[in-house]
Amino acid sequence: MKGPVVPPVRVALAETVGALPRDPGRLAYEPKFDGHRMVMFRGAPGDVVLQARSGRLVTAAFPDLAEAALALPDGTVLDGEVVVWSGGRIDFAAVQGRAAATPGRAPALARRLPASYAAFDVLAADGHDLRPAPYTRRRARLEELLAQLGPPIQAVPMTTDPDVAEVWFGTLTAAGIEGLMVKRLDEPYKPGRRAWRKLRHTDTRDAVVIGFTGPRERPAALVLVLPDDDTPVVSSPLAPRLRAEAGAVLRGLPEPEGGGGTATAVGLGEVAYRSVPPALEAEVAQGTTRHTVTTVLRLKERSAPAS
Structure with a gap:
């Protein structure tokens, strides 16, 4: 050996x-x-x-x-x-x-x-x-x-x-x-x-929201961490309904130390994002064409943030 x-x-x-x-x-x-x-x-x-x-x-x-x-x-x-x-x-x-x-x-x-x-x-x-x-x-x-x-x-x-x-x-x-x-x-x-x-059991997974791109009130995309992988991923652009729903939650969350980071977005490369505490989860679907695309299906607010 x-x-x-x-x-x-x-x-x-x-x-x-x-x-x-x-x-x-x-x-x-x-x-x-x-x-x-x-x-x-x-x-x-x-x-x-x-x-x-x-x-x-x-x-x-x-x-x-x-x-x-x-x-x-x-x-x-x-x-x-x-x-x-x-x-x-x-x-x-x-x-x-x-x-x-x-x-x-x-x-x-x-x-x-x-x-x-x-x-x-x-x-x-x-x-x-x-x-x-x-x-x-x-x-x-x-x-x-x-x-x-x-x-x-x-x-x-x-x-x-x-x-x-x-x-x-x-x-x-x-x-x-x-x-x-x-x-x-x-x-x-x-x-x-x-x-x-x-x-x-399903093609969907629960991910943790750790950040967002765009304005806090109506984020363009969410930055997620999925089970079994600690590398942040940027979701595909949010649907208008989800932008408003996510913004309502994000406005009430503090900005943690560090403020943000960068993550890879399909078609865009490395993009900057602003961080949030892990108080929000998202049900996501992942589809693969040339690259893996992560789509947010719905949001799941936690009653007791882990941070």
Whole structure:
């Protein structure tokens, strides 16, 4: 095997499918946690690094998970999702609020909105790179590493039985788990490639609004963060009704520290946007022609902002 796996790393990705794949004896099925993708590095004694999907280091934003990771053996690297549970459901807006927290606010948010880490892969153990190993070996090592830990770091459930997976798909939506991940048992971990498959109940997703373009009173587009990806995206232009509805909410929100940033808009490239706290969610549809276009279908105001 290769030497130590160090940040930043590229994560494995998944392609969306419209039906449950069935290939008995060759596939693994896992619930799809719509959280904040994170790679957890446990280095030398006392050393923990947390990396988002984009490669951004988010260790300071999740002090509770950084502390929990100290229980892992040196040389362990995990891939998984950060989730925050609220009322028995996954609260993605709360996760985004945690991820966007400044170092000064992060400890208080960790106490109010404790995070859990749903690990679904191990990239390294004992300092050795396990990415070339088949899924079966990596999964066995993951379960061995986490067997004695317990919350907040736990392995996601897994089955090789497609009938059990179908039951999961039909019953876990109440907890905010909107689909399944499907992986070949004999396949290595493939950084940056869509070798895995994901099945969702719908073609729509809930995203968190972190900013807007245009005037606050009638924004032209919203800047969004979607589950499993911390990179901001700019929506397609809002319909007139949504511009007025979004403006009514945005006028009541404070402007956080920093004021704004830049994000990629399809057809325009990098555009500047103004930031808002993660107090507003949007149901979005994503369609792909040459580029992925994110369209806002409706707004979902939160009653208790996560920030």
